Amino acid sequence: MMETKRRLLVLAVMELVLMTLAVLYDFLMPTIVVSAIGALFIFLRKEKFANMGFKRQQDFPKMLLGIFGMAFGWSFVNFGFFLPVLNKVWRVS
Incomplete structure (x- = not known):
């Protein structure tokens, strides 16, 4: 149980850092990059895409x-x- 919480926390921190870097450095088109990173981490957390607002x-x-x-x-x-x-x-x- 604790290992799962730690894994989700690490994923959340990684996601936040990657999205922040994408926006700060204006990497390609930040909207596309942020959406792709969000989709990747939704997949890694095994959640539904509705959590990203696709509903x-x-x-x-x-x-x-x-x-x-x-x-x-x-x-x-x-x-x-x-x-x-x-x-x-x-x-x-």
């Missing part, structure tokens, strides 16, 4: 509305707040 959504229209809402909200904050502040700070345009 069917129950309420697809609600999820889609949430995604568009977040994209609109972030765009609004970016163009309505951050860009005007940056223009004032650096006197651009």
